[in-house]
Amino acid sequence: MDVVSDAISAVRLGRPSSDRVRIGGSWCVRLDPYEGAGFHVVLAGECWLLADGGEPVPLGAGDAVLLPHGAGHVLADSPVDPAAAARALPLEHYRDGRAAPAPQPGRGAAAPVQMLCGKYRLDRSRVHPLLAELPGVVRLPDGVHGELRAAIDLLGGELDARRPGSSIALPSLLDLLLVYMVRASVAGAAPGAWSAALAxxxxxxxxxxxxxxxxxxxxxxxxxxxxxxxxxxxxxxxxxxxxxxxxxxxxxxxxxxxxxxxxxxxxxxxxxxxxxxxxxxxxxxxxxxxxxxxxxxxxxxxxxxxxx
Missing domain, CATH: 1.10.10.60 (Homeodomain-like)
Structure with a gap:
């Protein structure tokens, strides 16, 4: 096996989980820190991500973002400051089918966004240094990584249709998505020890x-x-x-x-x-x-x- 595959296999626990989320109007949601890795894929629309202690990151249709260390973060329809982030609602508020709040004064309602939100359980006691070196937020823009785009399209198709065999296909595709995201993260990372080691x-x-x-x-x-x-x-x-x-x-x-x-x-x-x-x-x-x-x-x- 190669180093990237081994680094993932050594820390991954259980099956990954994911949800397809659609939110419209004016919204701001909070996802707490997690003992694993989180990810979001924007299937349609646009939004912003603000990780704890980080800077706002714009996300558009086709973009993926990996949070390899499970950082707490906020997703919103527009850029948010820490004060606004403190008032964010849990994602479950929107999963339950409740309507998004009305636009705040001075802000128009953004077009609905559709996302695939998920997470992988990881054993943090033995994280390989290759994974530990990744930054807290890795944005993977649309159109740059062809194999990642293909995996996202396959995953979206399974979520849309739920065809026979989906119970096997979905976790397998989520595992494939993790490999592609980590591979792309390592390839596109700022110069570091492990990117240099593999090169x-x-x-x-x-x-x-x-x-x-x-x-x-x-x-x-x-x-x-x-x-x-x-x-x-x-x-x-x-x-x-x-x-x-x-x-x-x-x-x-x-x-x-x-x-x-x-x-x-x-x-x-x-x-x-x-x-x-x-x-x-x-x-x-x-x-x-x-x-x-x-x-x-x-x-x-x-x-x-x-x-x-």
């Missing part, structure tokens, strides 16, 4: 090798050979971009995978150890305690999963 052929080759087969008996020399450079060159280029040396990153990633399997599967500790590159359950347990401050068994027990 650097040496660092990217080493990351790809580790993510493709984390249980392999990697060494710094073997990873350097995969990247086609010497070991000192790999360490010199990899470390400042990723934030830790190659073997330290591999250890962190193996333990992140182990935690994910403890959360998502009933696999035994021995099976997990073999899958993530540890020679014995004891070796994995010892490393796990160093990283997470608790044993694998206690970690799994707190999640309500099958004991190790």
């Amino acid at each position: 650097d052929p040496v660092t990217a080759a080493a990351l790809q090798a580790m993510h493709a087969d984390p249980a392999a008996p990697w060494s710094a020399d073997r990873l350097a050979a995969e990247a086609g450079v010497s070991r000192p060159t790999l360490v010199r280029r990899f470390t400042p971009l990723v934030g830790r040396p190659p073997m330290a990153y591999l250890t962190w990633w193996r333990l992140t995978l182990a935690a994910t399997r403890l959360r998502d599967t009933p696999d035994s500790l021995a099976a997990i150890a073999a899958r993530v590159g540890y020679g014995s359950p004891y070796a994995l347990s010892h490393a796990f305690v160093r990283e997470f401050g608790t044993t694998p068994g206690r970690y799994r027990a707190t999640l309500g999963s099958t004991p190790v």
Whole structure:
């Protein structure tokens, strides 16, 4: 698997949720902070988004916006200041079919806006640094990312028709939408460590090798050979971009995978150890305690999963 896919898979929990919302008139809604990632896609009309502590962001038909850290925010028919945002109504006010309030004095009624609003549950305890580096609000304008536009069109069609198989198609399309939004976010992000890491052929080759087969008996020399450079060159280029040396990153990633399997599967500790590159359950347990401050068994027990 590639780094972006792994970064998403390691933190995603359960099934995503979404609602199609249509609001007209003069309106301002509040969405509270969330332990996950939120998104909005404007299907028709125009609106504005104001994230907590941020600046107003205009959104038009076809635009998508990702809030990768679950920031609280306001959506409105026109630009709002913090004082107006404090008076915003919860989105449920409009989901319940109630009419939007009359336009405020001096403001005309904006054309109705149709949006797809949704969120993904994420485990914040193990967010990959690639995702952690994304800004609080990522606007993805219409017409720039063709594959994202295609996913939005497919999703809108399923929501409109609710054809047979929609119960499978909708969450799958929402997962696809997340991948495309994160991919577009990374590609269009301001220069940062992880965008540079994925653009650097040496660092990217080493990351790809580790993510493709984390249980392999990697060494710094073997990873350097995969990247086609010497070991000192790999360490010199990899470390400042990723934030830790190659073997330290591999250890962190193996333990992140182990935690994910403890959360998502009933696999035994021995099976997990073999899958993530540890020679014995004891070796994995010892490393796990160093990283997470608790044993694998206690970690799994707190999640309500099958004991190790």
